[in-house]
Amino acid sequence: MEGTSVLITGGAGFIGSNLAEKFLSMGRQVHILDNLSRAGVERNLLRLKEKYGGLLGVDIADLRNFNSLRRAVSRAEAVFHLAAQVAVTTSLTDPAMDFEVNARGTLNLLEAVRSAAQVSKRPAPPIIFTSTNKVYGALEDMRLAANGTRYLPESPEVLAFGVNEKRPLAFHSPYGCSKGAADQYVLDYAKTFGLTASVFRMSCIYGPHQMGTEDQGWVAHFLISAIEGRAITIYGDGKQVRDVLFVGDLVDAFLLGLKHIEKISGRAFNIGGGPGNSLSILEFLDLIEEVRGERPEVFFAGWRRADQKYFISDTRNFTRATGWAPRTDVITGVGRLHDWLMDSLDHGSAIFAEKKTGDVSAGVGP
Numbered sequence: 001m002e003g004t005s006v007l008i009t010g011g012a013g014f015i016g017s018n019l020a021e022k023f024l025s026m027g028r029q030v031h032i033l034d035n036l037s038r039a040g041v042e043r044n045l046l047r048l049k050e051k052y053g054g055l056l057g058v059d060i061a062d063l064r065n066f067n068s069l070r071r072a073v074s075r076a077e078a079v080f081h082l083a084a085q086v087a088v089t090t091s092l093t094d095p096a097m098d099f100e101v102n103a104r105g106t107l108n109l110l111e112a113v114r115s116a117a118q119v120s121k122r123p124a125p126p127i128i129f130t131s132t133n134k135v136y137g138a139l140e141d142m143r144l145a146a147n148g149t150r151y152l153p154e155s156p157e158v159l160a161f162g163v164n165e166k167r168p169l170a171f172h173s174p175y176g177c178s179k180g181a182a183d184q185y186v187l188d189y190a191k192t193f194g195l196t197a198s199v200f201r202m203s204c205i206y207g208p209h210q211m212g213t214e215d216q217g218w219v220a221h222f223l224i225s226a227i228e229g230r231a232i233t234i235y236g237d238g239k240q241v242r243d244v245l246f247v248g249d250l251v252d253a254f255l256l257g258l259k260h261i262e263k264i265s266g267r268a269f270n271i272g273g274g275p276g277n278s279l280s281i282l283e284f285l286d287l288i289e290e291v292r293g294e295r296p297e298v299f300f301a302g303w304r305r306a307d308q309k310y311f312i313s314d315t316r317n318f319t320r321a322t323g324w325a326p327r328t329d330v331i332t333g334v335g336r337l338h339d340w341l342m343d344s345l346d347h348g349s350a351i352f353a354e355k356k357t358g359d360v361s362a363g364v365g366p
Contacts, residue, residue: 005029005057007076007125009109010083012036012058014210014217015130017044018247019080019254024052031057033072034083040211063105069112076125078258081109081186084179087216088134088306091175102178103185110189110197126261127197128254131183131268135201136163137170139308150241150280151310162243162275162312165201165268173306183268190266198257198264203272203313207247207333208340219244219284222296223338226288227345231297235304238282243273243312246328246336256322264321272313277330287331291338 006023010016011032020030030052036042048056061068063083073079084102085091091098106129117124143154153159171180183199190197204219206212212220225232253271257264279287289295319325328336 004075004077005031006078006080007031007033007072008080008082009033009063009072010081012041012045013038013082014041014044014207015205015247015250016080016082017041017048017209018207019082019251020048020056021051022251022255024048024055027055029055029057031059031072031076033059033061033068035062036060038211044209063108064100066108066112069108070116073109073112073125074116074120076113079109079113079125079127080254081106081127081129084130085175087213088173088175088304091173091178092305095174098174099178099181102175103181106182107185110185110195113195114189114193124195126258126265127186127195128257128261129182129186129197129199131186131199131201132176132179133163133201133203133270133272133308133311133313134173134176134306135169135171135180135183136167136308136311137172137176138306139163139170139310142310144310146239149239149282149286151239152241153310158312158314160275161316162272162314163270164314165270165317176306187266187268196261196265198261198266199268200253200257200271201268201313202245202250203270203311204242204244205247205250206244207337210247210337219334220337220341222284222288223334223341226292226294226296227338227341229296231299232285233299233301234281235301236281236307236309237300238285238298239280239309240307241278241280241310241312243275243278244330244333245271245273245277245326246333249273249326249328252327253318253322253324256324257318260322264318267317267321269318269321270313270315271318272315273326273330274315275312277326277333278312279330287334291335 012034085098144151171177189195206219210220
């Protein structure tokens with residue numbers, strides 16, 4: 001691939017492949033760096049390669065390989081850093097690997113960008129890094145009340161707008177620590193070394209091409225379980241609240257973030273569906289019943305460590321900076337994801353074949 005391109009680390013995954021397709025559909029060259037560790041993501045690469053051909057370049061490589069990163073960033077006009085170890089549960093099982101991928105891997109990327117700029121004598125490409133709402137910890141000090149289906153914050157401001165970026169960081173779980181460390185490194189490299197970089201602290205993202213599991217991607221995971229008639233295990237009481245964001249709206253946020261990167265550089269933003277796109281697990285079960293005409297079988301288990309009982313993103317700062325706002329409501333977005341999953345099932349997608357090899361029940365603690 002000649003010339004410069006948009007580099008997307010983790011570009012074969014759910015969010016990365018949606019972002020890559022957006023750029024490719026605009027005629028932009030895209031370079032994906034991904035180690036293909038997530039089951040099934042190679043299908044996303046094949047789909048993009050068949051559709052867009054020479055516009056797409058691919059490196060099957062790992063964040064822990066500095067030389068691979070250095071080669072990739074040397075031809076990047078912009079970097080979207082999405083590659084990560086994404087599950088709290090996996091971080092509890094293997095904290096060292098979680099650190100090496102999320103924290104060390106991000107530092108490798110930052111150093112690769114910085115050194116490439118020094119060698120080429122050209123400005124470093126801008127970076128947008130996908131962090132997580134888990135950097136705020138379990139929010140145990142947030143005073144909550146409960147109605148029949150969800151927790152509600154006692155703070156009128158949080159109830160009206162959600163959690164903003166002034167919330168103190170409080171890393172909890174190895175995953176929270178590794179992503180939080182990466183989050184802070186990106187912001188500091190903007191401050192200390194002058195890189196143009198911004199951080200998106202993302203809430204729950206869902207949409208087509210999401211192969212959710214019980215450890216990550218709970219919206220798709222619930223729908224897949226319901227389609228297959230498998231029971232769902234809920235960790236906690238099901239009144240946990242999240243704001244969910246359709247992946248197309250997130251892609252719009254990425255593009256606007258890049259357009260306004262000078263304005264948002266050195267800043268972190270909470271990115272999610274906001275109060276208008278929030279729901280609890282129990283409420284999502286009601287929505288599944290509405291979409292499918294039947295309610296999945298449910299079992300309850302104990303709370304998972306570091307789970308937040310309530311998190312809704314206050315996105316007003318990003319909206320002020322870029323003009324962005326979510327456009328896809330929950331009912332419409334879940335319907336689109338359900339249609340895509342049903343179409344995948346009709347065409348014999350391996351998404352469902354892979355699920356059949358797992359446990360008979362599924363679980364979530366978003």
